[in-house]
Every structure is written in C-alpha cells, then in structure tokens.
Amino acid sequence: GIDCQGASRMCCRQEFFVDFREIGWHDWIIQPEGYAMNFCTGQCPLHVAGMPGISASFHTAVLNLLKANTATGTTGGGSCCVPTSRRPLSLLYYDRDSNIVKTDIPDMVVEACGCS
Amino acid sequence: NLKTDGSCPACWGATFDLESQRELLLDLAKKSILDKLHLSQRPTLNRPVSRAALKTALQRLRGPQRETLLEHDQRQEYEIISFADTGLSSVNQTRLEFHFSGRTAGGVEVRQTRLMFFVQLPPNATETMNIRVLVLRPYDTNLTLASQYMLQVDTSGWHQLLLGPEVQAACSQGRLTLELVPESQVAHSSLILGGFSHRPFVAAQVRVKGKHRVRRR
Numbered sequence: 001g002i003d004c005q006g007a008s009r010m011c012c013r014q015e016f017f018v019d020f021r022e023i024g025w026h027d028w029i030i031q032p033e034g035y036a037m038n039f040c041t042g043q044c045p046l047h048v049a050g051m052p053g054i055s056a057s058f059h060t061a062v063l064n065l066l067k068a069n070t071a072t073g074t075t076g077g078g079s080c081c082v083p084t085s086r087r088p089l090s091l092l093y094y095d096r097d098s099n100i101v102k103t104d105i106p107d108m109v110v111e112a113c114g115c116s
Numbered sequence: 117n118l119k120t121d122g123s124c125p126a127c128w129g130a131t132f133d134l135e136s137q138r139e140l141l142l143d144l145a146k147k148s149i150l151d152k153l154h155l156s157q158r159p160t161l162n163r164p165v166s167r168a169a170l171k172t173a174l175q176r177l178r179g180p181q182r183e184t185l186l187e188h189d190q191r192q193e194y195e196i197i198s199f200a201d202t203g204l205s206s207v208n209q210t211r212l213e214f215h216f217s218g219r220t221a222g223g224v225e226v227r228q229t230r231l232m233f234f235v236q237l238p239p240n241a242t243e244t245m246n247i248r249v250l251v252l253r254p255y256d257t258n259l260t261l262a263s264q265y266m267l268q269v270d271t272s273g274w275h276q277l278l279l280g281p282e283v284q285a286a287c288s289q290g291r292l293t294l295e296l297v298p299e300s301q302v303a304h305s306s307l308i309l310g311g312f313s314h315r316p317f318v319a320a321q322v323r324v325k326g327k328h329r330v331r332r333r
Contacts, residue, residue: 100197
C-alpha cells in the first residue's frame with residue numbers, strides 16, 4: 001500500500017488519529033488515549049482495479065498497459081479505493097455499571113489501501 | 117452516501133479534504149466504536165472507581181497464575197472486572213454484590229469467573245474462608261444458597277478463587293451475590309479489606325453468543 005503524500009491523487013492511505021480526549025470520551029475509555037483510524041482516499045483508474053497496491057515492477061507495468069488498452073471506459077461504476085488490510089483495536093473501558101471491560105474490536109485500524 | 121444520496125467518495129476518485137471533514141470523520145469513528153461494542157450510546161458513569169483499585173486489579177490479573185482459554189473462536193470476547201459493593205456486610209461476614217447489565221445480561225456466554233479478595237490475618241494465624249454463592253430464583257424475592265466453597269487462607273494478602281457454572285449463570289443474569297464468612301468467627305481474627313486499593317473484584321471472561329441464523333427460502 002501507499003501512504004498519502006505530496007500532490008499525488010492516486011489511491012492511498014491517509015493517516016488520521018482519533019484523540020479520545022478531544023471527543024470527550026477520555027472519562028470512560030481508560031486505554032488507549034486514542035487510535036490511528038486512518039482512511040482510504042484517491043483515484044482508482046480502471047487499469048489498476050484489483051491491484052492490492054501500486055507496486056513498481058516490469059511485470060506489473062505490462063499488465064497495467066494491457067488493461068488500459070483493453071479497458072472499455074469507466075462509465076457504469078468504477079474501482080474504489082478501499083482498505084485492504086486492517087487490524088483490531090484493544091480497548092479498556094468502563095461500562096455503565098463501572099465495571100472495567102477489556103476487549104479487542106476487529107477491523108478498526110486501516111493499515112493499507114488498494115483499488116477494488 | 118446517505119447524506120448526499122450520491123456515490124461514496126471512495127469510489128468516484130475524489131480526494132478527501134481532511135480539515136473540512138474532520139468532524140465527520142470523528143463522528144464516524146464514534147459510531148464505529150459504539151456499533152462494534154454493541155452500545156447505543158456512550159456509558160454514563162454513576163459509580164466512580166478509584167485509580168488505586170483499578171491499578172491493583174489490573175496488576176493482579178497480569179500475574180503468572182492466569183489461565184488462558186485457548187479455544188480458537190471468531191466471536192468477540194471480553195474480559196470484565198467488576199468491583200464489589202459491600203453494603204450489607206457485618207462483623208461476621210462480608211457480602212459482595214456485583215452488577216453486570218447490558219451486554220453481559222443475556223446474549224453472552226460467561227466462560228470463566230474468578231474472585232479476587234484481600235485478607236488481613238493476625239500473625240501466625242490461618243483461616244478457613246466459607247464463600248457462599250447466593251442467587252435469586254425465578255418467582256422468588258429472597259436470595260437462596262446455590263453453592264459454597266471452602267478456601268484455606270494461610271497468609272495475609274490477595275487470594276483468588278475460580279468460581280463454578282452457577283456463578284457464570286448468575287453473571288449472565290446480571291447480578292452476583294457472594295458472602296465471605298470466616299469459619300473461626302472470632303472477633304477481628306481476620307479481616308477482608310475493601311479500601312481503595314484492596315477492593316474485592318470478580319474477573320469474568322465473556323464471549324458473545326453465536327447468532328441464531330435463519331435461512332430464508
């Protein structure tokens with residue numbers, strides 16, 4: 001995957017940190033103090049659709065050219081920039097009975113993005 | 117996109133403006149957390165827990181004696197620490213009340229429960245502790261004895277007791293009541309402490325029950 005940087009408009013992972021104190025949740029969430037949610041953004045031209053990432057190799061470049069030359073256009077839907085790898089978030093928090101709860105919430109942190 | 121009734125921005129190639137959409141992103145994060153914790157809204161804390169009690173409980177649970185349940189299961193699991201209310205205690209016995217509402221009351225499987233409590237003994241003394249499990253039967257207003265455990269206490273300090281299926285059932289129903297009775301019954305012979313850093317607690321390992329799937333023809 002690629003992290004968003006510079007002026008590139010291609011599908012990439014944008015880092016985004018959620019601070020629990022900023023949203024007023026620090027009183028009931030004990031740990032962590034926040035988490036890197038991240039999200040996917042950017043363009044997915046048809047010839048890179050289905051690629052898990054934009055890898056630079058001769059083989060990949062040839063496949064992309066073949067797809068671009070045989071593509072029938074982007075009307076009627078397109079490829080989406082979506083998470084391809086996510087990991088869970090471990091949370092320690094108080095429930096409404098002031099019990100302490102520890103759990104792992106699946107698929108909370110976006111680690112990589114790609115074109116569907 | 118529910119707000120604009122248009123395509124999702126991730127699919128029509130627009131780049132997301134981080135600063136202008138910050139509030140939206142934070143709202144999405146909140147919603148995602150609440151949905152995955154099966155909460156309709158963030159909890160409102162009515163009974164604060166001291167940092168000392170919290171720290172002690174977490175330290176006790178990280179000890180080397182902790183058992184690990186090694187079943188491979190995709191269902192979401194929780195570990196819950198519930199601190200005791202000791203409202204109906206007397207000189208001769210200590211009654212501990214634990215409350216589990218919402219997620220734990222129904223819809224979950226309680227896999228293991230442990231009681232942790234601190235006992236202060238006189239020098240060179242031992243004590244046999246009788247731990248009674250009291251439950252509220254259906255159509256009954258009084259608590260009845262479901263089971264009891266005998267624990268030999270040889271030293272002052274924290275003690276742990278692994279509790280059985282009747283306790284797990286009580287936790288699933290939202291309320292657990294335990295009575296700790298020293299067998300010696302000599303005044304001030306032993307003391308079950310409940311101060312800030314010695315508050316008794318129950319640690320429960322809970323798993324969300326599997327959904328009952330109905331196949332539609």
